[in-house]
Amino acid sequence: xxxxxxxxxxxxxxxxxxxxxxxxxxxxxxxxxxxxxxxxxxxxxxxxxxxxxxxxxxxxxxxxxxxxxxxxxxxxxxxxxxxxxxxxxxxxxxxxxxxxxxxxxxxxxxxxxxxxxxxxxxxxxxxxxxxxxxxxxxxxxxxxxxxxxxxxxxxxxxxxxxxxxxxxxxxxxxxxxxxxxxxxxxxxxxxxxxxxxxxxxxxxxxxxxxxxxxxxxxxxxxxxxxxxxxxxxxxxxxxxxxxxxxxxxxxxxxxxxxxxxxxxxxxxxxxxxxxxxxxxxxxxxxxxxxxxxxxxxxxxxxxxxxxxxxxxxxxxxxxxxxxxxxxxxxxxxxxxxxxxxxxxxxxxxxxxxxxxxxxxxxxxxxxxxxxxxxxxxxxxxxxxxxxxxxxxxxxxxx
Amino acid sequence: xxxxxxxxxxxxxxxxxxxxxxxxxxxxxxxxxxxxxxxxxxxxxxxxxxxxxxxxxxxxxxxxxxxxxxxxxxxxxxxxxxxxxxxxxxxxxxxxxxxxxxxxxxxxxxxxxxxxxxxxxxxxxxxxxxxxxxxxxxxxxxxxxxxxxxxxxxxxxxxxxxxxxxxxxxxxxxxxxxxxxxxxxxxxxxxxxxxxxxxxxxxxxxxxxxxxxxxxxxxxxxxxxxxxxxxxxxxxxxxxxxxxxxxxxxxxxxxxxxxxxxxxxxxxxxxxxxxxxxxxxxxxxxxxxxxxxxxxxxxxxxxxxxxxxxxxxxxxxxxxxxxxxxxxxxxxxxxxxxxxxxxxxxxxxxxxxxxxxxxxxxxxxxxxxxxxxxxxxxxxxxxxxxxxxxxxxxxx
Numbered sequence: 136x137x138x139x140x141x142x143x144x145x146x147x148x149x150x151x152x153x154x155x156x157x158x159x160x161x162x163x164x165x166x167x168x169x170x171x172x173x174x175x176x177x178x179x180x181x182x183x184x185x186x187x188x189x190x191x192x193x194x195x196x197x198x199x200x201x202x203x204x205x206x207x208x209x210x211x212x213x214x215x216x217x218x219x220x221x222x223x224x225x226x227x228x229x230x231x232x233x234x235x236x237x238x239x240x241x242x243x244x245x246x247x248x249x250x251x252x253x254x255x256x257x258x259x260x261x262x263x264x265x266x267x268x269x270x271x272x273x274x275x276x277x278x279x280x281x282x283x284x285x286x287x288x289x290x291x292x293x294x295x296x297x298x299x300x301x302x303x304x305x306x307x308x309x310x311x312x313x314x315x316x317x318x319x320x321x322x323x324x325x326x327x328x329x330x331x332x333x334x335x336x337x338x339x340x341x342x343x344x345x346x347x348x349x350x351x352x353x354x355x356x357x358x359x360x361x362x363x364x365x366x367x368x369x370x371x372x373x374x375x376x377x378x379x380x381x382x383x384x385x386x387x388x389x390x391x392x393x394x395x396x397x398x399x400x401x402x403x404x405x406x407x408x409x410x411x412x413x414x415x416x417x418x419x420x421x422x423x424x425x426x427x428x429x430x431x432x433x434x435x436x437x438x439x440x441x442x443x444x445x446x447x448x449x450x451x452x453x454x455x456x457x458x459x460x461x462x463x464x465x466x467x468x469x470x471x472x473x474x475x476x477x478x479x480x481x482x483x484x485x486x487x488x489x490x491x492x493x494x495x496x497x498x499x500x501x502x503x504x505x506x507x508x509x510x511x512x513x514x515x516x517x518x519x520x521x522x523x524x525x526x527x528x529x530x531x532x533x
Numbered sequence: 534x535x536x537x538x539x540x541x542x543x544x545x546x547x548x549x550x551x552x553x554x555x556x557x558x559x560x561x562x563x564x565x566x567x568x569x570x571x572x573x574x575x576x577x578x579x580x581x582x583x584x585x586x587x588x589x590x591x592x593x594x595x596x597x598x599x600x601x602x603x604x605x606x607x608x609x610x611x612x613x614x615x616x617x618x619x620x621x622x623x624x625x626x627x628x629x630x631x632x633x634x635x636x637x638x639x640x641x642x643x644x645x646x647x648x649x650x651x652x653x654x655x656x657x658x659x660x661x662x663x664x665x666x667x668x669x670x671x672x673x674x675x676x677x678x679x680x681x682x683x684x685x686x687x688x689x690x691x692x693x694x695x696x697x698x699x700x701x702x703x704x705x706x707x708x709x710x711x712x713x714x715x716x717x718x719x720x721x722x723x724x725x726x727x728x729x730x731x732x733x734x735x736x737x738x739x740x741x742x743x744x745x746x747x748x749x750x751x752x753x754x755x756x757x758x759x760x761x762x763x764x765x766x767x768x769x770x771x772x773x774x775x776x777x778x779x780x781x782x783x784x785x786x787x788x789x790x791x792x793x794x795x796x797x798x799x800x801x802x803x804x805x806x807x808x809x810x811x812x813x814x815x816x817x818x819x820x821x822x823x824x825x826x827x828x829x830x831x832x833x834x835x836x837x838x839x840x841x842x843x844x845x846x847x848x849x850x851x852x853x854x855x856x857x858x859x860x861x862x863x864x865x866x867x868x869x870x871x872x873x874x875x876x877x878x879x880x881x882x883x884x885x886x887x888x889x890x891x892x893x894x895x896x897x898x899x900x901x902x903x904x905x906x907x908x909x910x911x912x913x914x915x916x917x918x919x920x921x922x923x924x925x926x927x928x929x
Contacts, residue, residue, distance in 0.1 A: 172687060174687050174688075174691075175687075196691065196695075196854055235687070283850065285848045286850040286851055287759060287760065287849070287851025288848075288849065288850035288851075289573075289577070289846070289847070290576060290577050290847050290848065292577075293577035293578055293579055294577070294578065297578055314929075353848070356909070357849070357850065359760055359849055359852060361848045362852070362853070362856050363850060363851075363852075363853055363856075454847065463856065498637050513853060513854060514691070515763070515853045515854060516853065517849075
């Protein structure tokens with residue numbers, strides 16, 4: 136894992152140089168022998184969104200340095216892939232980004248399909264895209280709920296959960312699970328969609344744009360919300376590219392990098408949607424970008440529904456061999472997960488199990504930007520920054 | 534046996550009134566939590582507590598019993614005595630203040646063994662009542678600071694420091710706002726302030742609109758409520774100064790907070806909304822409103838402010854610490870000073886001057902409302918039909 140080591144080293148370097156910069160700007164000796172306080176933030180803390188532990192050095196309430204300490208949720212997923220057949224690997228992906236299981240399943244299936252070189256029927260592609268976009272909406276809704284509550288606005292939480300329930304109910308109707316979906320198979324899907332599922336998605340998609348307006352009514356022009364987010368944790372395009380940050384944080388800097396357009400997969404090239412980009416690369420722009428993305432996702436959902444309404448039943452699996460044994464070789468496939476670029480790198484020796492499977496989890500890589508983003512801000516901003524990166528610890532720790 | 538009038542009027546009746554008020558307040562804090570949870574639930578498309586008793590009205594009893602029976606945990610290296618004293622320091626001043634809150638004018642009734650009783654609905658009418666309120670409520674801050682410090686926890690310490698800075702800062706604009714009312718009424722006695730409003734045919738909200746905003750905003754900050762709830766910001770400092778408290782001690786902090794909310798509401802009612810007076814006390818046509826007793830009007834007005842508190846909580850995010858201080862020192866205090874000068878000048882012409890000042894203040898306020906409304910409408914019209922918001926653009 137050479138890339139992980141090098142990013143660690145970079146993180147440490149940034150940490151040290153940041154501390155040095157601070158001490159040089161401090162005027163004179165600390166007053167009354169007061170020193171920085173070390174504050175242990177997590178792993179059991181209401182706003183670290185899981186078991187993230189941050190070791191903070193604070194000067195009063197000002198953050199001098201942040202050191203994320205991860206691994207509390209490490210389950211060795213990548214190693215587990217090696218000891219189980221390809222199909223058995225899919226449920227493991229559910230548990231990585233557990234609020235966006237569909238995109239995880241999708242990325243896993245994509246990389247195996249790439250090596251197998253199977254043709255995916257058009258209808259299957261549409262259903263996969265539909266599931267992906269529903270998942271993106273539900274993930275963004277959860278993000279909005281939690282990051283709003285981190286900043287003290289508790290009401291959006293309940294509004295978004297009302298809609299998230301509808302999405303999860305639809306998932307339940309489709310595959311029986313609400314969170315750990317296991318809803319894709321190599322070469323297709325486990326089951327066909329039902330008319331009831333389509334109806335449920337219709338019921339959800341119809342009023343959803345109005346619901347987004349409701350959330351925005353509460354937050355977008357709210358002065359306190361703007362005070363807490365505008366100009367907080369600016370992370371420029373250059374920094375994002377340097378640190379490998381993808382997803383909404385990258386697009387909020389103005390770079391229209393969306394894998395659905397940049398490296399198209401499934402039927403995305405044939406669908407109409409825009410890539411919302413921000414300008415100021417701050418927390419507020421990341422918020423706006425995610426809100427706009429939900430609107431775009433519902434556009435895609437509606438287009439998929441249009442296609443599926445014409446073919447409510449049909450094939451849901453491509454032509455794949457019964458025993459999946461990809462030829463020896465290597466492949467990388469990635470999808471635009473709600474959090475950024477989610478990639479799987481597969482090395483196969485021709486057996487029925489992967490020889491090596493490496494995951495590029497967007498949460499993990501975006502999380503590395505946290506020390507850089509939070510430096511110089513206040514403790515209160517730290518929770519805003521954790522919220523704005525949108526991490527899921529299952530994916531960070533794998 | 535006849536009780537001497539002195540003992541009756543100066544010992545028995547005040548003691549009885551104090552006893553009743555303290556107990557009502559303790560119960561009221563419980564009932565308020567239930568009301569708050571139900572109202573919030575209504576705002577947040579959920580049901581709220583509805584299991585204990587019909588419609589959940591006994592929820593607060595269950596909660597109180599739970600708190601009473603909970604283990605009292607003291608952190609190992611805490612300052613035990615201070616840790617014990619802190620909640621007491623919060624709750625005692627919070628309840629003491631109610632001695633001067635004027636709930637209603639004189640009532641007459643007859644009791645067996647004691648005889649005819651003629652007594653006002655307040656424990657005492659201090660001639661420095663307003664000063665007493667400000668002084669006593671400030672003591673509660675010590676409880677919060679000491680509680681944060683004595684817990685031997687960094688989160689509690691940060692919470693305590695935050696509240697120290699916040700409460701001291703917001704005392705200043707609050708004091709200025711209160712002084713402007715004193716200029717209007719020419720008295721520090723809360724009863725006298727109500728009487729002045731009756732005599733002037735004028736609630737002080739008319740000339741004191743700005744003062745009211747300043748007072749209530751500072752009051753929300755003083756009581757650590759959203760959007761100024763930084764000392765106990767859950768998402769940042771876990772529970773702030775009372776992180777290390779449990780059981781009865783914790784419930785004391787809680788009781789103190791709710792009692793302070795009632796105090797701020799009651800003082801706002803007294804200073805700006807005519808206390809126990811009915812709306813338009815001098816308009817004879819509305820005489821039928823007198824069928825409701827004065828205490829009803831007082832409680833109804835308090836209820837309105839308590840609802841405002843809950844409404845705030847359902848709507849606003851939380852300020853950041855530096856923004857809070859900036860708002861206090863750079864916005865509220867200058868505004869309070871300007872307001873004080875305006876009121877002082879207007880008060881030279883007594884009620885006429887104050888009426889004119891009030892007219893100007895309300896005109897500006899209404900114009901600002903219209904402007905804000907139209908601006909929002911324009912923004913909404915711009916947004917309608919767009920798939921992206923603000924400066925977020927769609928890229929191909």
